[in-house]
Amino acid sequence: MSLMEEIGERAHRLAVPFSAQLDLTYRCNEDCVHCYLDHQDHGEMTTAEIKQLLKEMADAGVFFLTLSGGEIFLRKDFFEILECARALTFCIKLKTNAVLIREAQAARLRDLGVESIQISIYSHRPEVHDAITKISGSLQRSIKAIRFLRSQGLKVIMANVLMTENMHDYRDTHRLAEELGAEYTLDPTVTPMMNGDRGVLNLNVGETDLHRVFRDESLVGDAAEFCAPPRPLGEDNMDSTPCSAGHTACYISPYGEFYPCVQFPLSCGNVRQQSFIDIWRNSEQLNEVRSIRLRDLSSCSQCAHGGSCTRCPGLAFLEGNMRGPSTADCERSFARTGIPSANLLSQKEKTSSARLVQIQLVPAITGNRLSEVGNAASAVAS
Amino acid sequence: MNKKLYVARSPRIAARKLGEEMLVMSAQGSTLFTLNPTATILWQAADGVTALDEIVERRICPEFAVQPEEAKRDAQSLAEELAKHGILLVSEEPIANPSPAFQEQR
Numbered sequence: 001m002s003l004m005e006e007i008g009e010r011a012h013r014l015a016v017p018f019s020a021q022l023d024l025t026y027r028c029n030e031d032c033v034h035c036y037l038d039h040q041d042h043g044e045m046t047t048a049e050i051k052q053l054l055k056e057m058a059d060a061g062v063f064f065l066t067l068s069g070g071e072i073f074l075r076k077d078f079f080e081i082l083e084c085a086r087a088l089t090f091c092i093k094l095k096t097n098a099v100l101i102r103e104a105q106a107a108r109l110r111d112l113g114v115e116s117i118q119i120s121i122y123s124h125r126p127e128v129h130d131a132i133t134k135i136s137g138s139l140q141r142s143i144k145a146i147r148f149l150r151s152q153g154l155k156v157i158m159a160n161v162l163m164t165e166n167m168h169d170y171r172d173t174h175r176l177a178e179e180l181g182a183e184y185t186l187d188p189t190v191t192p193m194m195n196g197d198r199g200v201l202n203l204n205v206g207e208t209d210l211h212r213v214f215r216d217e218s219l220v221g222d223a224a225e226f227c228a229p230p231r232p233l234g235e236d237n238m239d240s241t242p243c244s245a246g247h248t249a250c251y252i253s254p255y256g257e258f259y260p261c262v263q264f265p266l267s268c269g270n271v272r273q274q275s276f277i278d279i280w281r282n283s284e285q286l287n288e289v290r291s292i293r294l295r296d297l298s299s300c301s302q303c304a305h306g307g308s309c310t311r312c313p314g315l316a317f318l319e320g321n322m323r324g325p326s327t328a329d330c331e332r333s334f335a336r337t338g339i340p341s342a343n344l345l346s347q348k349e350k351t352s353s354a355r356l357v358q359i360q361l362v363p364a365i366t367g368n369r370l371s372e373v374g375n376a377a378s379a380v381a382s
Numbered sequence: 383m384n385k386k387l388y389v390a391r392s393p394r395i396a397a398r399k400l401g402e403e404m405l406v407m408s409a410q411g412s413t414l415f416t417l418n419p420t421a422t423i424l425w426q427a428a429d430g431v432t433a434l435d436e437i438v439e440r441r442i443c444p445e446f447a448v449q450p451e452e453a454k455r456d457a458q459s460l461a462e463e464l465a466k467h468g469i470l471l472v473s474e475e476p477i478a479n480p481s482p483a484f485q486e487q488r
Contacts, residue, residue, distance in 0.1 A: 007405065007414070011400060014401055061398060063400070090398075091396030092396070113394035113409040114409070115412055116412065
């Protein structure tokens with residue numbers, strides 16, 4: 001077990017919120033096609049409120065603190081907040097599009113001992129990246145910022161989201177990261193909007209492309225190992241908890257809402273009305289999340305992928321049931337191993353019977369629409 | 383120890399106590415360290431103006447029942463080791479606190 005795993009286990013045992021993400025704003029100077037946020041300001045926490053929150057978080061034991069948004073540099077008090085956070089000795093990771101970072105900001109970030117800066121880059125080609133951010137010149141500015149940050153010796157992680165718009169660019173984007181001395185991550189999942197709107201999911205790449213990406217050894221290392229047949233859950237794992245959300249991790253919105261994770265919009269309280277530690281210890285919703293064991297997951301506990309799945313309880317919650325499956329993760333597991341999950345098999349059964357019923361009840365449906373239904377079913381089954 | 387040494391916490395580290403153990407992460411190479419009880423006391427007391435000898439006499443010896451001379455030698459090697467990883471600053475002169483806000487340690 002690595003030191004980090006050991007520490008994670010200890011934090012879990014001690015019920016310490018060891019890592020947290022704090023979104024400082026949902027406002028943004030980009031307007032990305034896949035973004036899950038509403039960029040209007042609905043009453044962000046003030047500087048004083050954030051400083052108080054940071055103190056409470058430090059007292060509660062938060063060590064890894066991610067400051068994200070929206071675009072964090074849009075807050076005029078950003079450096080004041082960051083200075084306060086560093087004075088409280090958090091280990092700070094920033095998530096930004098970096099468009100507003102110039103030499104002076106990069107130097108200040110270095111002086112403040114920021115651990116890393118994650119920057120969203122969707123393509124090496126301006127016409128693709130800028131079409132996703134809907135801001136002309138944004139790629140050029142972000143790259144310039146990466147150079148400033150690297151020249152200060154700061155760790156930069158280039159974060160790409162794989163979607164239909166940039167599917168063919170992820171390798172060259174990886175090469176760009178290497179040229180700039182940045183690390184590279186590729187997230188193959190577009191997530192629903194926080195308000196539950198699932199329209200953006202149309203941007204997710206198809207199963208065939210995902211299958212190919214998961215076998216690209218420049219990304220996954222040993223493809224045979226990465227795509228190895230799944231492992232079912234062993235009886236000894238049934239009492240494990242699904243992920244760190246709500247156990248050692250949490251998320252706070254710019255409005256003070258407290259969630260188990262940024263991807264798990266189950267409101268557990270608001271730090272404007274209650275102290276951070278009070279919510280962490282006593283929230284009914286958090287305690288419900290904490291009570292869930294792998295054996296409680298309706299279809300996942302019996303699934304062939306149970307022992308190796310990366311099921312996200314937040315995505316399951318957004319699908320309607322925090323104890324249910326997350327179809328996005330089922331699709332990833334399927335693209336990796338070629339073996340459908342229990343959830344996909346059950347959806348296939350439902351889709352097949354729904355199609356038969358539809359044909360019977362709507363005989364006038366066009367051939368085109370029928371083929372769409374057929375494709376959807378075969379995408380699940382193939 | 384012939385010369386007086388002063389130690390200060392580096393402003394580029396992150397730190398938090400988890401249970402009884404102090405975790406320290408150096409921005410230099412994103413490396414995580416866990417400090418044992420002696421190193422934790424030394425690190426917490428490293429304000430840049432209290433001499434290392436004094437820290438050992440006042441904070442470490444009473445806690446661990448060790449001979450002062452032996453404890454001072456060990457503390458100096460420990461301080462130098464922590465300095466190598468960018469966790470502590472070590473100097474023969476008092477160190478003006480690199481960041482006053484870092485006075486408060488958890």
